[in-house]
Amino acid sequence: MIREDLWLKVFVHLDEVHNVANVKCPCCEHSGYLDFQYVGDPKTRRGYLQIWCRNCNRGKSFSRLLVPQWAPILDWHGPRETIAQRIPAGISEDNETDHSGCS
């Protein structure tokens, strides 16, 4: 399966069970390292979702979403540091469309 689809599966899983803690990373294939955060406007709940792996620092963002009611939302108009404390810097967006070259 191509990695784009694997990340999409992570997204669907998150939507269903509201966490990604035990999901295998599509990139390094380790379990227990994925984390997620919705960032957006708390009033309209429009925003994006960042998913990342604490092991390999790869991740995937899904933009222009309606943040679901269950999910905590970080205000994107709020202090940058708040977002920076939650989402690590230097996550590289996994844009590979096949299952090779993940490093």
Ligand SMILES: [Zn+2]
């Ligand atoms: Zn990983």
